[in-house]
Amino acid sequence: MHPPFPVSPVWRRPVSPIACRFSEGDVDLVVVGAGYQGLSTALHAARLGLSVQVIEAGEIGAGASGVNGGQVIPGLKQDPETLISLFGEEAGKRLIRFAAKTADVVYGLIGREELDVEHVRSGWIQAAHTEAALEAAGQRNRQWRAQGADVALLNQAEIALLTGAEGYRGGFLDRRAGVVNPLALVHELARIATEAGAGLVTEDPVTSLVRDGTSWRVGTKSGRFVRGRKVLLATNAYSGPLLPKLAQSLVWLHSFQIATEPLPAEFDIILASGQAVSDRRRILVYYRRTPDGRLVLGGRGPMRPPRSTEDWAHLERALHRLYPMLSGIPISHRWFGRVAMTSDHLPHLHEPQPGLLMAAGCQGRGIGLMVSLGEPIAQYVATGDPGVLPLPISPLRGIPLHPFRRIGIAAHVAWYRLLDGVER
Template identity: 60%
Template sequence: MPAPFSDPIWRKSQAASTFQSLFPSGERADVVVVGGGIMGLSTGLHAARLGLSVQVLEAGEIGQGASGLNGGQVIPGLKYDPEWLLAHFGPERGETLVDFAASTADSVFELIRGEKLAVPFVRNGWIQAAHTEVALKAAANRDRQWRARGADVRLLSATEIRAMTGAQGYLGGWLDRRAGVIDPLAYTSELARIAAAAGAKIAERQKVVRLKGSAGVWRISTEDGVQLQAKAVVLATNAYTDGLVPGLAETIVPLHSFQIATARLPPDFSATILPEGQAVSDSRRILVYYRKSADGRLVLGGRGRMALPTSTSDWAHLERALRRLYPMLSEIAIEKRWFGRVAMTPDHLPHIHEPEQGLLAVVGCQGRGVGLMTALGGRIAGYLQSGDARQLPFPLSTIQPIPFHAFRQVGVAATIAWYRLLDALER
């Protein structure tokens, strides 16, 4: 259920489907996917189109989790640039990862266009805005690496970034024209629709509580008593991962990403604030990200408190960031406040685990889940069909719980508070 004080801007259309399709008792599926977000639905779609029989089980409603609550920024790449990936993973795997990372936004926009999905989108790029000289040098390094690979990117001067964002306080930045923005709830809903049309069975409000593998068969039990069998299981719960697979939840740190949306901007403001519709992320330690919605609001997000919000004051830090960037909007009402959950791994990379034969788990979007999980779903489906690990861009890794995980969130909360103070001093 939606949490108190959470009122997202993204709304399901009245025509959006509900899903209650289950395999008949005793019939074995090729794949059961646990989690009906972007990762799970992309896997289900591609697996069904490869001829596999698929069941997707979603604990809540489609789009209720982070897939339908995020900021809708579709950004290619990973947290790391090509040279780091090559050095860390070696020439062969590194090149595979660089090519994969470069393609993730394409996978989203090609799907929207090719399938004629009812998803509002703008593909005019993503701006990484630099507020210090150090950040500007990092942007120049990133630009050099991607430009050498033919990416449609360029550096922005202070004048250019002011014209493209309308915001104050940036020394320059970096524009990646491969990126764009979408309505994430519409996208997740449409992914479910076409996955079902491809033959995947999807059931909402079916929380999986037990997995047991034996003799090449997985038995899946839900809270409501549904019993299913499958040759393979894909756990696609990411930041909502619980104890279903021992140790998996302890490999990630779930964080809350809070967002606000203004009232619709007056025409004179709308003409100067993100006039070309780019997405923006800044270079602060606790970054903020923002964009315009299809109906003309400014949507701004960033890290929030670790606990669930208890009042609208829990979004106050975002309202301050909005006023810092756009002082002219101080009188514009904040009409929507909401939050979602994201999963971070200690090395800031996605992880693919296969703790037992036929059991796959994927965690760690690092805030780039729309493109990353769309693209990764197709690769996971290919691996399920062929058994060829070369289908996977990331190497399979063992589950390694974070030491003292129970105390990790306390440490993260303290770090966020410290970084927010440092960011305030850099005004």
Template identity: 50%
Template sequence: MRHDMFPLSPALWAATAAPPPPTSAIDASQRADVLVIGGGYAGLSTALHLAQRGIDVVVLEAREIGFGGSGRNGGQVIPGLKHDPDDLLRMYGPERGANLIQFAGATADLVFDLIARHDMDVPHVRQGWIQGAHTPRALAVAQQRAEQWRRQGVAARTLDSAEAASLLGTDRYLGGWLDPRAGAIQPLSYVRGLARAALAAGARLYTETPVDSLQRSGADWVATTSAGATVTATRVVMCTNAYGADLWPDLQPSIIDANTFQVATQPLSPAIRAGILPQGQVCSDTRNLLLYFRLDHQGRLLMGGRGPFREPRGPADWAHLERVMVKMYPQVAGVPYEFRWCGRVAITRDYLPHLHEPEPGLLIDIGCQGRGVGLQTAMGRAMAAYVATGDRAGLPVPVAPIQAFPLYGLRRLYVNAVVTWYRMRDGGV
């Protein structure tokens, strides 16, 4: 199932991004050492790091650069994973667990390093991420989370209700914790910056080029595009995430392709803006159906969260976020909303990124869990190293079989049921 019904152009990021590099659709069959399918963070990072190693790489993007989650997310660059360090040590053991913690903890570093190293035209700020706690139990979890990262050498700190209110500009949270490694970017400008860097390194990048089929041909792989042109390569790296997972059998049922919705106000007046996230942090909270919010580089207030599983039908599908925004920040009541947009995310069964190698020469990366900007940039670098050397030791997670969600055909029903249950448990804002 290809989610291409809702266009990218209504999103805030499409209206304020740096221009993309010039690209075109493929017009003739080609050969490469490596074919990368998907022009988002993971695919372009893979291509960049392969090209820097002198490996001939072609990238095929079905639509425009960043059409999927890379151009639709909230622009928060948050290191780590959904699982805390102690959980990862229990799940993977002391050696692999420690390696995964180190990998996940450094993902934001890589993003900001690439922006600087390649002189990308990407508005960005790095003042940290606040996780606001909405219940006493959630506050205890946030405090434990901060302590676990402190033991890993991170200057994380807990926040009481007064400090959280001062940093966030709202008194709706009991406290939380602050991770100083995090920050914010213009996400579409960043993925376009990755594309420019990959092209400059020697990668070949084609847009508006959907792949209709992917098949083995002796020792090679052959991708056939919708226009009929083919790309033949020894290795393939598939990085479509929630947009195009149906290209490989059984991959789509291994994720829940939920929709996340966002709204953005018009740029706030200096007086209003001064009282909202005054030090430039980004925030998401501890709700099961979490809220995430930030200011963009032009002073708009963004609010994101879950919406209908289906594609949107009109402004009413964003009304819940607009109500929440005014409850949290009454001072924005009456400020017009300038943008409403949405995008698909790939939720895996264990809330971890997945790597699959269903056949020799085909590597599949899927699953972001709200950490996609940094996680998938770093995953691209790790996958490039593996493709170049064949050494799996540098991969952050083990290569695993594809496993479908149970009763996948009924996912809309049970996702809606879970959403209703979570809303009841989360309570009001």
């Protein structure tokens, strides 16, 4: 359902054509979903010599991969010491090494493949507005410095200089991070995956997924069928009735975003060095500059599709809280998309039936995480060796009382927003 007013992301689409084709007969891998995860896996699988067919329900970039804020953040929601306590010494350190390099993978791919993707790698700031948030930033800084990461703890003067924003007491700077044009990245991934030999069709939802002997028979709305030795269900926040238990294992939220008109030169003090920012509020906001000088800011929105531009009003209030001087700058773009979270805030790898694979749960790290997962998932498809995966394959478990989660989340968002307002 589309709202009765313009809703479109600010991101530019590349002009390079993408060759679409459908592979009749049997293939080694069927990928359902042409986002970062699906296309990265398709690219690496095709380059390993596997036959691959990607099937996308909508247009390239219509899901989370094309409508996110374009922040490329290494690491995971949890810090290294927590990961070791959860996974043990060996598996925890393997996951930390993987997570530490996710931004390297993205920027390395852009450079190596000469992708038509605007990008800046100046770092990411996690901004602290309270003493408790600043203490947490200090813990994150300590743990990643122990891993040899290029990070720093910012004081109040330093964060004010880098962001130009009001109200922060300090923060955590991760110089490994940066920003990209997210829509351009997913389009360019589609282009190089098809050039590597992967088949791709769009705007044709998968409607059936049936185990057929040692393979999977995949059918689409248009009547196409393909058999795959393996299937990667790369649908994440857009998982639905095809595998209900996957959808029931995830909590999805709407992320709303706004973009200003290009800012006049007098506002060049805002993110002057090009960093991206997320704050440490309970209902966080995140923001960055675009190549043409706009400020893009995003955060949680209603659990329903927007009904009017008022559904973005909380973001405009956050923008003016941080940058009161922008109160007269018009908003040029408003858009939204769906993101998936897991109950433990960790990414999950599942194989509920032989040959049926999925990776889900991004927690704000989707670009680096899902692009980076493509190569090990492709290696697993090729070899069957779970040792190539950075995460253990875990059982697929639905969240109890999942149908009521949206009601509970909406109540939590309202309460947390109230608490954040008190702390401002």
